[in-house]
Amino acid sequence: MTTLTDSINQFEDYRLEEKALTLIEPCFCITLFTNETVTKEHAPESLLTPYRIFLEDFGDQTGWILYDGNQSDGVKITAKNRQVPDEWLANPKSRVKNNTIVDLYSGVNKRERRLPRLEWEYDKANPELNRPSRSYYRLALPLSWLAAQGIKGGEAYLARITGDYPLSWGYAGLALNYDAGEVVCRKDLLGYIGSWIERHPGIMSPNPRIEALWSSTISGLIGIGWITLLGLDYCQRMGGVAALAQKMASLSGVEVTPFNERGAMLRIGDAPLLGDVMKNDSLDSYRDVGQVLQPLHQISERLATDYLHVRGIEDEDAGKKWFNRFFVSKEEN
Template sequence: MEKSGNETWIHLGNGNDRLAGFKLTYSARIPSRDRRPSDYDVSYLEGMLPTGYLEERGPAAVRELMLDMASGLHFASGHAGLSFDSLVGDAFFTARIRTELLRYPGISLNHGSIPDWMGTRVDGVHWLNFLGLPVLQELGGVSTLRSRLHSPETTVQAIDEARALVTLGVWPEAGDLTRSDALPSYREFGHALEPWLDKPFNDPRFRVEGFTQEEAMKWARRFLD
């Protein structure tokens, strides 16, 4: 399959891909006749695997798959981890899992697209965290970042001189705030990354269906406060 020269969106999967848990979506940032892309426009590649794939193949195989995919991309940032995803969209879905979202900090919410105000900022803290330019350079590079992260579960791996992978544990963890499991390694990395994190809760367009504004802000800052 080849992408048409002016096509900006590709989706791969079968008719029931979101029910089966597999999908791959690409959205391109390209100039148009009306304007050039701004610094805040982004191209993104999104993939999804079912949890059964992780359980069957194991976390090492999933990590290697993600690393292999990322190694061929010129990325600013990227991530992989546990996430809720919905067939029917946020408006009908998020309210039904609000208790789970607030309880399990390691499970993110897949909004299905990248906010147009994100730019090169980093979209949260996850199990696998891919960092490229400019963030990795502004963090001081791989050695400096590694020296700031002391959790025994955390590893920092250089992909090349401009890209790195930060892995928070052998397995992706959900955490559980009812059991005081706030994922300390995620929190440590979140604090190191805070100046470069995307802050959608500062944007009036940010909302999470079924959440009050206070709950939405609390969820967005769950590894910072």
């Protein structure tokens, strides 16, 4: 049986450094999605709950902030610019007219995206294109943090960071942290990411922005993780916590527990797993959970006509296979 320490030690080896800078860093990620729409009349403070709690817990460990989509790199964090999200939400004209982005991170300079890190985006609805609003948070935390917290501490932090946030769904698991601006300009880095996510199905999406786009479009979940979170609506669509637990009862090692305001938290085993398709380990336990959650995963039909880009995977069919890796049978995939 793979322990939490085993998983962390194995994934630590996937770090990539160059000229004393860390380009790609293994991390424990918490990714949250919401279908909440901000309007002139509706601006829930809870939309900023993860941001504010992250600042409380890790603000003294981060030194840089990027808060404008036109910026290529961040600037040093100040008392003033850390209030940018609050100012955006408090201004009726700004929150309806403008999208917003925040990237808090550590690093020896503004170009190095180190842990701990928080990314948040909110993109407004576009009725002319029949496109709903979309939003996500990604927290990238050091693997040492997960080792210190353990399973119960990690689960407790998920409840804390989510709090009253209007969660639709989310996940927690292993991921690769990097500077997207640097990676998209370098084929070698794209290839590095692509090779590992295709080999190890347990590595989470390298681009949650794409997941947020399609999650809002289909009003469904795009993936699952070691821990998967369902908000109230998604949980009710599965019949509620008790019904969901009953559907998962036959799956070994899967725990279903209530989560913040009648949602549900699903955890697969006692450690996040990488899997390895080169060793015929495609994470059957994750696929078993995906099969149960299939009613919430409506992306397969869209994949027949729409292209969902996976950063690092250039082949379209390979990208479709990756998005469906836990939601179709082993024979189909």
